[in-house]
Each structure stands twice: as structure tokens, then as C-alpha cells.
Amino acid sequence: MVTIKQVASHAGVSFKTVSRVVNNDPTVKSANREKVLQSIQALGYRPNRAASLTRRKKSGIFGFIADDLLKVPYTFDLIRGAQQVAWENNKELMVLNVNEDRYTAEKAAQNLIEHRVEGIIYAAMYHHEVVLPDILQECPTILANCFCKNPRFPSIVPDEIQAAETVTLSLIDAGYKKIAFMNLNELIIAAQDRKKGVINAFNRRGVSLENLHIEPVFYGPAGQEVSCSREVTAKIVHEFKPDAIICGQDPIAVEAYFVLQSMGLQVGKDIGIASFDDWDTIPTLLQPALSTMALPHFEMGAWALEYLLNGREDKVHEKLPFTLVKRGSY
Template structure:
């Protein structure tokens, strides 16, 4: 096994210099850094993380509790954002997946604390209120894509309100005047804030919402979510006669594409369609491609990780991350 002393001998530098390069000490002279990195590559040296954790007062490990995050592929970007920052900071990100059905959040916290994590990111699969295990009060913690019931922890959540204003104004700027908003389940915070944003944009532009119809097409029925997207889209296109439809999420928008096609309407020409989320490759699989507001998952992951690395003196506990408008050809 190649040791740090072997690297020092190959590079012709002191043992401590190799250690400083491995730990990304920026005060190491460029020439020495280059020698050490070359020797590491030539010898195939790999730092012993376990030994480093034993020697250091800090573990260099940040915990990441994924609360059902792995159930929805496009939310992986929260982990990716935190992971990229962890690599840049020479830290390890320890990810633990939890769910109501199988793995408990309390068990995950105990596991992370046993590994001496320096802090914990608690992230949810969608913007919602969560119940935080009391043990997290013993370690620096930040929430991503969620907030706790007592508002005791700093959190970063999507700016649903401004995203809804922005997508509505994009439509209105293009000349659309009669709009249907097919919303998400009214029980979730995203539905409430997006409805508010769409209505505010209409009132600001026209002074009323006379030419706006808002309706939730995902609702709880017998303890499960049921979508009536296709039925209601068909009825509203026929009766309300909108020139544009805003959809609460991209899969819903794809269903509206099918309805419009069945009614002989061409999306982007006869009717505009806008959406939220930018769900993986889905918006690019339809024709014309779907214009949508991209959730800031990656940015929330980065922000959460960097918050834990800072002094944590920010007074405001709730922070919002802006969506990005992805312009394609659906309106």
C-alpha cells in the first residue's frame, strides 16, 4: 500500500507538505503542489479518510437526510448541488434515505451522529412542512425544500409565488388574455402560493381575474390522490375557451397536450401551454417542447451545504430560491 511518506519521497518534499496539499492548503507553493500531485498520480496514492477523521477534531463529514427524495428522479439535483459543494470543500457527504413506510428519520439522525457529522441537511421530495427529530437540535442543521412545523430551523425553499407571477407574465407579454390554471392538490403549499402568484399577476395587469379560471385537478379521494386533468382540460377548453393553459406540473402538461391534440388544436399555435418544474427530460419529449419554470433544486442543495460551512448568523430563518424560466416553444 502506498503511504504518504512514499509520496513525499517521490516528490522530494517534506511529509507535512504532502499532508497540506491533500488537505487543500492554499499556502503551499505552486511548484511543490505540482510535484506532490504528480507523485500522487504516478503512485496511485489514495488518502485514508478514516485515519484523517481519527486525527482531526472535525470529521469532515456532512450528513444529508433525503426524506423520500429518491422517490422522484428530478429531485436528485438537491443532492447533486450539495455533493458538488462538498467535493469543492474537501468534505464527505453522507446520504441517508428515509420514508414514512420504511426508514425513520430518527434512526437516520442517530446513524449520522455516530459518524460525527459536522452538520445535517434535511431535504424533502417536495415543498412541504416536516416533523424534525429532536436529536437534530444537537447538531447544526438546515432544511432544503421543506420547513419545520415550529419554524425553528433555517430553511431554503422554492420561490413558488414569484415563479407563478413570472410564468403568467410571460404568457401575458405574448398576448394571451384568457387563461386556465390547472393547479396541484390544494393541500400542498406550492398549490397555494402558485395560485396566489397567478391571480396577482392578472390583477396587476388587468385589475381583475375575470378572464382567469383556477381549478385544482389533483385532489384526495379515499386517502389517495386522483387526477382529473384530462376530463377537466377537455371541458374547460370547450366551455371556457382559453387561449392558454398553465399546468401545475410537467406531467399534467403532457396530458393537456394529448387533450389539445384530440380536439384538433396545435400547441403553440392554437393554444399556449406553460408549466412548472422542468421535470428531467419530460418537457423535451413533447412537440413542441414545453416552456416551464425549473425548480431550483440544484441551487437549494448548494445553498444548504454552504450555509452549514458559514458562521450561521443569518437572522432570517426562511430563504427562497428563484425558479428559472426555460423558454421553449409551447407558447
């Protein structure tokens, strides 16, 4: 690692001048400031921000890069899980939210490394493939709720196949035999794997796939989808006549409730409804309350920080199961 003394020697200035530039002292002469900044860039020097906070060899700080995570309330549990483990181990968690337009992942990673974090969790808003800056290879890093095509980083993601299989088996075992699945955008991993899980459940119970109808309700590129949840609900009820509907996420279930009510159908009595995510207060606000598969966000955040705390270096790629939260919708 490049030291501040090496920067001073390269720039031809004193140690104190470099320190003043790093700390944005406005009294530094512009010529000296420019020389120091050029030397910092040439040598790849990164200020040790954590040194001012501790004299220990380790900073006691772990970084958390949140990739648009704060847009959706239920994903906060990724941070909460990591924070809980950090507190239990007398560590600090430094959280930075990033997006393409304002604060990039590369800038966030550089900021964290300058603070000499002991490890970094990179977490995404939804389960998908990510492309990460090379700078993250300079620090132990694990991905949560996302993965890299090139498996250079370990990852922890939700088991989408298990989730869909579990909820479908629950419906079938409850007596529902004709089931419609209103899926997410089938361009994304969650939709693809959940489709497999639903089909697996039908095959496991020996129910004909003629009794299964699968149709996405989101179309277009991920992040720019157009929803047609209400239209698809009405179409499925009229044409397929299911006795139960599985919704790709809780907001879709809300739309389905509205449509079914307008058609004079009572959820939990005339037709069963199940969903995914356990999104904040949505499931309990609906009447009857919505049965849904809870994403393991808290568990993923906790698992990721424990991985870093244990100093593991294996490029493990783990999956954590969802939990069925059974309520009154079927």
C-alpha cells in the same frame, strides 16, 4: 459528550469490551454485551464512527437526509447541489434516504450523528411542512424544500409565488389574455402560493380576473391524490375556451397535450401551454417543447451546504426563485 470510558465504568467492564460490543464482535459474552448495551442506552452514548476515518477535530463529513427524495428524478438535483459544494470544499456528503415504512428520519439522524457529521441537510421530495425528531437539535441542521411550523431550524424553499407570477406575466405579455390554471392539490403549499402568484400577475397587468379560470386537477390527501388531468383539460377547453393553459407540473402538461391533440388543437399555435418543474426530459420530449418554470433544486442544495460550511446559526428562512425555461409551447 459521553465517552467510551464512562460507558465501561458504568457497565463494570473493560474499555476493550465496550469497543468490541460497539463493533459487533460476536465473541463478547452475552452477559457483558447486555450490560454494555444497557449502559449505552442509559448514558446516551453514541459511538464516534468518524474517529476511525480521521484524527482531525472535525470529521469533514456532512449529512444529507433525503425524505423520499429518490422517488422523483428531478429532485436529485438537491443532492447534486450539496455534493458539488462539498467537493469544492474537500468535504464528504453522506446521503441517507428515509421513509415512514423502512428507515426513519430519527434513525438516519442518529446514524449521521454517530459519524460526527459537521452538519445535516434535511430535504423533502416536495415543498411542505415537516415534523422532525428532536435529535436533530444536537447537530447544525438546515431544511431544504421544506420547513417546520416551529421555526427552530433554518430553511431554504422555492419561491412558488414568484414562479407563478413570472410565467403568467410571460404569457400575458406574449398576448394571451384568457388563461386557465390547472393547479396542483390546493391542500399543499405550492398550489396555494402559485394560485396567489397567477392572480398577482393578472392584477399587475390590469387584466380582469374574469379572464382567469383556476381549477385543481388533484384531489385527496397529499401523497394519496387522485388525478383527473385529462377530464379537467377537456372541460376547461369546452366551457372556458382559454387561449392558454398553465399546468401545475410537467406531467399534467403531458396529459393536456394528449387531450388538445385529440381535439385537433395545436400547442403553440392554437393554444399556449406553460408549466412548472422542468421535470427531467419531459419538456424536451414533447412537441413543441414545453416552456416551464425550473425548480431551483440544485441551487437549494448548494445554498444549504454553504450555510452549514459557513457555521451560521441564524434561523434564516430563505426563498429561491424559479427560472423560466422558454421553449416552443407558447
